[in-house]
Amino acid sequence: MYKGGNSSTDESLRLAGENLKAEWSPQTFMAALEQAENNVRIRKNSMSSLGPVGVSQASPYLPKQPGAAPAAAAPGPGTPPAAGLPEIKSKADYDQLPAGASYMYKGEQKIKR
Numbered sequence: 001m002y003k004g005g006n007s008s009t010d011e012s013l014r015l016a017g018e019n020l021k022a023e024w025s026p027q028t029f030m031a032a033l034e035q036a037e038n039n040v041r042i043r044k045n046s047m048s049s050l051g052p053v054g055v056s057q058a059s060p061y062l063p064k065q066p067g068a069a070p071a072a073a074a075p076g077p078g079t080p081p082a083a084g085l086p087e088i089k090s091k092a093d094y095d096q097l098p099a100g101a102s103y104m105y106k107g108e109q110k111i112k113r
Helices: 009-019 026-049 091-096
Strands: 102-105 108-111
Touching: none
Parallel strands: none
Antiparallel strands: 102 108
């Protein structure tokens, strides 16, 4: 459940074998099963509570909010800057923006974090 990508297969198999030993008492087995079910419940809750990260507001991967108006697509490269949004051309320009401000950088609309 907690093993990340790029981990060795042999190590994962050894760990799974250790976790599935037949030497467990019924109480130990039930406690481990309950822990596994709880871990899966936490994971499922996390996945359903968080949206995709690093996508625009117009992304088809974002969940649709009931009653919300469809998000406008962010302008792509080569699109003139949106009216009223500053075009950032240097780090100094970026540093002057307040957190959460929208801006244009290399033809893409962005939000300062």
